[in-house]
Amino acid sequence: MAAGAQAPTSSEYIVHHLQHLQSAKQGFIIDMGVFNWDTLFWSVAMGIVTLAVLIKAASNATSGVPGRFQAAVEMLVELVETQSKGIIPHGDRSFIAPLALTVFVWVFFMNSLDFLPVDLPHYLFTWTGLDKVIHYHRIVPTADLNGTIGMSLGVLLLMLYYNIKIKGAGGFVHELFCAPFGAHPALWIFNFALNLIEFAAKTVSLGMRLFGNMFAGELIFLLIALLGATGVWWLWGMHLVAGAIWAIFHILIVVLQAFIFMMLTLVYIGQAHEGH
């Protein structure tokens, strides 16, 4: 941030950067009347990038010798196909495998927004005059709990859908009450409670894991940026060194978290295919 008379304090700087561009002020922890425009915009934008990349590869796909771009996308597709086949060997994968591919690429692109310098968007808004409209802005959709919980709720819906599709509504209800402890009537309530907890835990942990990783990454980038903002020359040097190291390490996190999210999506949907 620019030094000057109105320069914000460190905590003001961080709080400012952790504030979403919202349609209204968030009243409670859960406030369904509020939209985060920044998260929505960037997740849809990255979704469009994802589809553009994949559709370009798909429309150029031939059985002949592939180019580099096509080979790269095909390697990715093969990776996802192999994983999904390993996890769901006998089920119908015509939706699950493409879903896993989409999730992987989409989450990867959303996470990658973290590599942009944290203050770059704000400078761009100031430069273009958009700062009159956009006071707050967070670019990484996966560092917003709404972004990740939205996706993990999608996975939860798919788990329920495939449970009912594979086992039938009756079979699924029977499993909810008779597994994992046993079919004895005295155990029904415990079985059901445990199953509810299991579904909730899967959904929350799936969303929270990605959110936590990306939020922490973003926060550390903010703290590193603060080093450079102090105006002390050796702290400015530290900004360069620490920023470079964290960015390099973050490449691993970005890819790994995208991969983990895809794998867990497959595993959770795969578990819906298995009867107890």
Added chain:
Amino acid sequence: MNLNATFIAQLIVFFILAWVTMAYVWPPIMKALDERAKKIADGLAAADRGKLELAEANKRVEAELARSRTENQARMAEAEKQAAQLIEEAKKAAEAERARILAQARTEAAQEAQRAKDQLRNAVAELAVKGAEQILRREVNAAAHAELLGQLKAQL
């Protein structure tokens, strides 16, 4: 850490993206991959077949060579045999010719000897007659005794 309506939107976007991928991305790529895999498998099979055919052709050539070699040998043996036979025949013919020439020479020699004998006989007879003539010049009438002289000549 605040939840709001954003996650509902995110949920919808999630399904739209997955659906588009399922409809427009996954099938063509998988089709291309499967087709390429099939192409490669076909190519490998064709290469194997080609190798097999080459080996077979080599075997055929080898067999053909061996066959022509034995045929050659047989032909050469036959030619040698024929040559030997020709020589044998020529020898036989020469032998026969020799025998014929020899026989002819013998006959001719015998005839010559006969003729010589005849001449000698005539000469002896003449000589005897001449001797007798000289002895018997006066008593012997050649005409009167011609019959006798002829008998004498035949006896010689």
